[in-house]
Amino acid sequence: MTNQTTQRRPQQLEDSDVQQARNDTPNAIVAVRNGSVTYDLENRDAMVLDDVSIDLKRGEILGVVGESGSGKSMLANAMMDAVEEPGITTGSVRYYPESDGNPVNVLELSRGELQSVRWEEISMVFQGALSSFNPTMDIRGHFEETLTAHDYDVEAGMKRARQLLSDLHLDPDRILESYAHELSGGMSQRALIALSLILEPTVLLMDEPTAALDLLMQRSILSLLDDIKEKYELSILFITHDLPLVAGLADRLAILYAFEIAEVGPSEEIIGNSHHPYTRALLKAVPTLETPPASMEPIEGTAPNPAHTPAGCHYAPRCPLATDACRTETPPWDDVNPGHRTACFHPEKVPEAIRFDGGENGS
Amino acid sequence: MRYALKRLVQSVLTVFVVVSASFGLVRLLPGGPLDYLRAQAIQQGGSDLSVTEINRRIAAQTNIAVEEPLYVQYLEYMGAIFRGDFGRSIWYEAPVTEIIGPAIPWTVFLTGSALFLAFTVGVSLGAFMAYREGSRFDVASTGIGLVLNSTPGYVVGLLFVAFLGYRLELFPTGGRYASALTPGFSLPFLTSVLHHGALPILSMAVVGFGGWALSMRGNAVRVLGEDYLRSARLRGLSTRRIAMRYVARNAILPMYTGLMIAIGTVFGGAVIIENIFAYPGIGFYLIQAINARDYPLMMGGFILITVAMVIGITIADLTYGWLDPRAKGGDARESY
Numbered sequence: 001m002t003n004q005t006t007q008r009r010p011q012q013l014e015d016s017d018v019q020q021a022r023n024d025t026p027n028a029i030v031a032v033r034n035g036s037v038t039y040d041l042e043n044r045d046a047m048v049l050d051d052v053s054i055d056l057k058r059g060e061i062l063g064v065v066g067e068s069g070s071g072k073s074m075l076a077n078a079m080m081d082a083v084e085e086p087g088i089t090t091g092s093v094r095y096y097p098e099s100d101g102n103p104v105n106v107l108e109l110s111r112g113e114l115q116s117v118r119w120e121e122i123s124m125v126f127q128g129a130l131s132s133f134n135p136t137m138d139i140r141g142h143f144e145e146t147l148t149a150h151d152y153d154v155e156a157g158m159k160r161a162r163q164l165l166s167d168l169h170l171d172p173d174r175i176l177e178s179y180a181h182e183l184s185g186g187m188s189q190r191a192l193i194a195l196s197l198i199l200e201p202t203v204l205l206m207d208e209p210t211a212a213l214d215l216l217m218q219r220s221i222l223s224l225l226d227d228i229k230e231k232y233e234l235s236i237l238f239i240t241h242d243l244p245l246v247a248g249l250a251d252r253l254a255i256l257y258a259f260e261i262a263e264v265g266p267s268e269e270i271i272g273n274s275h276h277p278y279t280r281a282l283l284k285a286v287p288t289l290e291t292p293p294a295s296m297e298p299i300e301g302t303a304p305n306p307a308h309t310p311a312g313c314h315y316a317p318r319c320p321l322a323t324d325a326c327r328t329e330t331p332p333w334d335d336v337n338p339g340h341r342t343a344c345f346h347p348e349k350v351p352e353a354i355r356f357d358g359g360e361n362g363s
Numbered sequence: 364m365r366y367a368l369k370r371l372v373q374s375v376l377t378v379f380v381v382v383s384a385s386f387g388l389v390r391l392l393p394g395g396p397l398d399y400l401r402a403q404a405i406q407q408g409g410s411d412l413s414v415t416e417i418n419r420r421i422a423a424q425t426n427i428a429v430e431e432p433l434y435v436q437y438l439e440y441m442g443a444i445f446r447g448d449f450g451r452s453i454w455y456e457a458p459v460t461e462i463i464g465p466a467i468p469w470t471v472f473l474t475g476s477a478l479f480l481a482f483t484v485g486v487s488l489g490a491f492m493a494y495r496e497g498s499r500f501d502v503a504s505t506g507i508g509l510v511l512n513s514t515p516g517y518v519v520g521l522l523f524v525a526f527l528g529y530r531l532e533l534f535p536t537g538g539r540y541a542s543a544l545t546p547g548f549s550l551p552f553l554t555s556v557l558h559h560g561a562l563p564i565l566s567m568a569v570v571g572f573g574g575w576a577l578s579m580r581g582n583a584v585r586v587l588g589e590d591y592l593r594s595a596r597l598r599g600l601s602t603r604r605i606a607m608r609y610v611a612r613n614a615i616l617p618m619y620t621g622l623m624i625a626i627g628t629v630f631g632g633a634v635i636i637e638n639i640f641a642y643p644g645i646g647f648y649l650i651q652a653i654n655a656r657d658y659p660l661m662m663g664g665f666i667l668i669t670v671a672m673v674i675g676i677t678i679a680d681l682t683y684g685w686l687d688p689r690a691k692g693g694d695a696r697e698s699y
Contacts (some may be wrong), residue, residue, distance in 0.1 A: 082597055115599045124597060136612055136687060144610075145596045179688040195598075313697040 025299035034091035037074045046306040049074040050259040061236045071259040072239045076205040112161030123201035127208040129188035133180035140176040164194040186217040258314035267341030275336045275347035280354040374677040381669045390521025459663035470644030474629040477564045481571030508573035512567035520566035535639030582614035627675020631668030632667040
């Protein structure tokens with residue numbers, strides 16, 4: 001029934017040497033190493049997250065962009081060991097409660113320890129706020145039961161809840177008395193954000209929190225998020241399929257394609273100086289007011305099925321630059337600039353081969 | 364509040380229509396009860412009974428004064444019914460209320476216990492099946508549930524009475540309690556009541572729980588897949604709270620109206636079972652009345668059964684909004 005019982009394979013990464021890990025991930029609050037999620041199907045494993053290593057840095061907003069089924073949600077779920085059965089999470093997820101302290105290995109926690117990390121340290125906002133609330137319980141009940149379940153002081157907690165709600169431009173009295181079905185989409189999404197912050201977490205994983213909202217509401221929630229992040233000292237992982245939406249918000253972007261990370265770097269770098277064919281193709285496919293529709297190009301082909309991911313670079317079958325090496329070997333990380341890495345065999349050819357006159361797409 | 368008022372008026376209207384229909388049935392059907400009563404009176408009294416005398420007797424029995432114009436008859440009949448006067452039973456030669464009244468608790472005891480048993484067993488079983496969805500236990504229970512749910516209660520009743528009653532003589536085959544006992548709160552009496560009631564209750568419960576189990580299973584499986592359940596687990600709520608406040612509440616809710624309708628059938632739900640077990644409840648007297656063409660008694664039974672149903676459904680409608688905030692009336696809460 002519970003996620004805590006998710007089976008695990010032996011860790012691929014030995015993290016006896018905590019200091020080593022520390023060196024690998026300067027200023028990280030959550031560090032994922034070789035994170036994989038597999039589902040055992042009848043005759044073959046389906047890999048829905050393939051050997052992903054990424055850091056969420058303290059105080060940043062990291063945008064994770066990918067198309068539907070690229071493994072975005074799996075990455076977020078793996079970060080709080082919340083992959084639903086029968087999914088198997090492997091690799092390591094290290095959470096650093098203090099910037100110079102020892103990490104907590106999230107995937108190795110006992111049920112009780114996990115309970116005190118989830119929501120208290122690492123919290124999550126789900127897509128579809130309406131369906132995330134119990135339809136027969138008012139919003140107040142959700143806050144109170146969460147506080148009670150974690151042995152928090154309910155009175156102080158509810159004070160905080162009211163503060164959170166008004167920080168999110170909601171009327172606490174009205175919202176707390178309401179049931180989910182009485183709230184609009186934007187209101188319930190904001191109420192859900194408040195609920196995710198009720199136990200004062202430091203990390204917030206947001207899984208397409210704005211996908212069900214209209215454009216205006218998306219923008220207003222995003223700007224609220226910036227304020228909330230500063231006020232409550234949060235580090236945010238923001239998952240979306242909407243590259244332009246998150247580009248203006250996020251400090252860094254990670255582009256996920258077919259269960260692995262294609263490119264990661266500062267937002268401006270990814271938007272203006274991408275060195276991965278998929279990122280550039282994705283940017284070309286984004287409609288903007290300035291570019292004529294004719295210059296938009298869809299990416300040919302379809303994303304691979306989790307049970308039949310191609311060998312080598314997952315993007316190779318759709319990539320115009322693919323060589324034999326791409327089809328057989330996993331591309332290594334190439335440092336384009338400090339902090340900007342791309343998983344491509346020939347990143348230097350990319351800007352020439354896939355041109356687009358973007359750069360201002362994201363804001 | 365306006366909804367409640369509207370709903371109550373609606374129910375009263377329904378009862379009014381039902382009673383009117385019973386008047387219509389008795390008064391207007393050709394070859395119906397009035398002709399039958401008239402023939403009976405003539406047979407009994409011979410030719411020396413005057414027409415007025417016959418009409419007077421009929422009026423006493425049925426509350427229908429045949430000489431009066433139709434609308435006067437109707438008004439008098441309705442007046443009598445709403446005053447609680449259901450006329451006199453021909454067969455028992457006693458007021459209908461005096462026959463049906465004492466039978467009510469016995470019937471309610473049978474149907475109420477059967478419903479309680481079937482509902483609690485069904486809901487618990489259904490929830491368990493949902494948690495073990497797809498297991499051998501689930502598949503077997505679904506099969507058994509389907510078979511039992513499609514079996515008429517009287518088949519089980521007949522089997523019980525034949526094997527456990529007559530063949531094995533484990534249970535009595537008729538009556539409400541051993542006739543030697545005087546009713547009261549004594550242990551032998553209560554034991555006897557349970558002993559006599561066991562088979563009728565079981566035959567209704569056995570065919571009833573399958574349906575509850577299947578709907579509970581379906582609802583619970585749906586709720587278990589909801590996003591809010593996953594969110595509740597991640598928020599670290601206890602398994603107990605999730606089971607009660609999340610799964611049970613949201614899975615049982617859609618069954619509430621069904622339960623209230625079932626409660627509405629407490630008076631009329633055991634007609635055949637009571638006859639199989641010769642258990643003097645409302646249903647038992649109803650069949651007696653039909654066999655004996657005892658129209659006043661019959662009508663009394665019919666009205667009681669329908670009114671109970673109307674009350675059950677009204678209660679369901681009025682209380683549902685209180686249980687499920689989504690179903691609250693439009694003017695009850697502001698939506699924003």
